[in-house]
Amino acid sequence: MKDQIEVYIKNFVKEYPDKKGTTIKWQEPLIAYGAAKNPMFHKLKEVITPSHALPTDFLQDAETVIAYFLPFEEVVVKSNSNERESSELWGRAYVETNQLIFDLNSYLYDMIGTLGYKSTILPATHNFDQQLLISEWSHRHVAYIAGLGKFGINHMLITEKGCCGRIGSVVTNLKIEVTEIQEEEFCLYKAKGICGKCVKNCVNDALKIDGFDRHRCYEMCLYNDKLLTDIRLADVCGKCMVGIPCSYTNPMKK
Template sequence: MDNADIEKMIKDFIFSYPKLHRVETRWREPIVGFVSAEDPMFAQFKSIIRATHAAPSELLPEANSVVAYFIPFAKNLHKENFKMKHYAARSWAVAYVETNRLISRINEHLKSELESQGYRMALIPPTHNFDEQSLMSDWSHRHVAYAAGIGRFGSHNLIITEKGCSGRVGSFVTDLMLEPSARSENERCLHKAGFDCLKCVTRCEYEALYADRFDRHACYRQLLINDNYYADLELTDVCGKCSAMVPCSVINPVKAKGEI
């Protein structure tokens, strides 16, 4: 089993999912990346994120590789989220619930496929694996996605991929030996690449995102306001206005400028 097999399994699963399950959300083709479990970046994460951030071997002692994937939402979703004033759009809240479930199911599917061929895999939940006080996780999917070459951080903190930032990230650890993906040195955020933008900051009306800082507790307060607003849905701590109708919502805007 190699990189192409893993990528195909993830893509096929997402492609057939709406045909097999009653879901409102639609997704575009995912972007899959690979990184060695021995990559020195995992040691750096213990200082960049926090000391308790797990190394792959702490999740799976025989770890050889880490796989990360970004599942982009259909292109209309961020527009719907933009149109709804103050609160997140209902479709954005539903997409959060449905995509978290999709990620869990992809991982369960891959685990059983890998185990049937004698390999091992550690399951990691898509979210809610964070400390409610510090609002940090001991396994940051988006840092792992960065390490696996899937994208780079934007001024809004989100990972920007070739298909934008509007979507969700999953990752897992396995003992399979996989070829690491290349990491691009090119920024994907217009502001970071030296262009005028910071539209994400303008979108945040909740005193959370500024040009030079991010107040994660203010952000979380807004997420919980939305959860309360959509009380008929299961936990939906969402907002995502900083990713709605911004240049990096569904594309790599630096590439679109023809700069790279």
């Protein structure tokens, strides 16, 4: 079953640009699997918000959380490396990847259904409290529990293909062998106390070595959205993800 799910995801992402005529393309996805009853999901109610959902809130008989990372091509990342404002290509990548995640999850819903199991169709974003700016289903934290990567000090999930991309997740009652969470850190600062380039890249003084002001961050995202007027809602920034050692890879394995 695991191999079949991975074929579904990878082929869908590979064929998507030609089928949908998107501006961007994606590298091959990374996929990981977490046990739906892992106690770590309950800890998200302490770490993020008491109202953070559990997998069983979506499916009573949930067995697995499938998490996947859709890495941007280098041209997208490099386009966002220079100016204070987000590039148009970065904004389009955000919008098109959000749609890809919805379409992929809808496809998986159908394919998993043909195997005799159930799954969820979860949106990529904008399912957060507009005042607190806290998500009630954090794809990044869910992906961490599934073993897809480790958090950097930029609060992004660093995968084996870096942090420049988008994360999606699916809850299913199909039981799949889980991915182990690696013990070692992927972030150079967390592991060795060096780097910190993501903090230097922050253009609105939102990110610190030891803290993060999510409201200042979102203020910049909304500023960029007003500039990207010919794109659907593109509340993006991404400066803390580009031009740094973990943009494209796990720097601890170099």
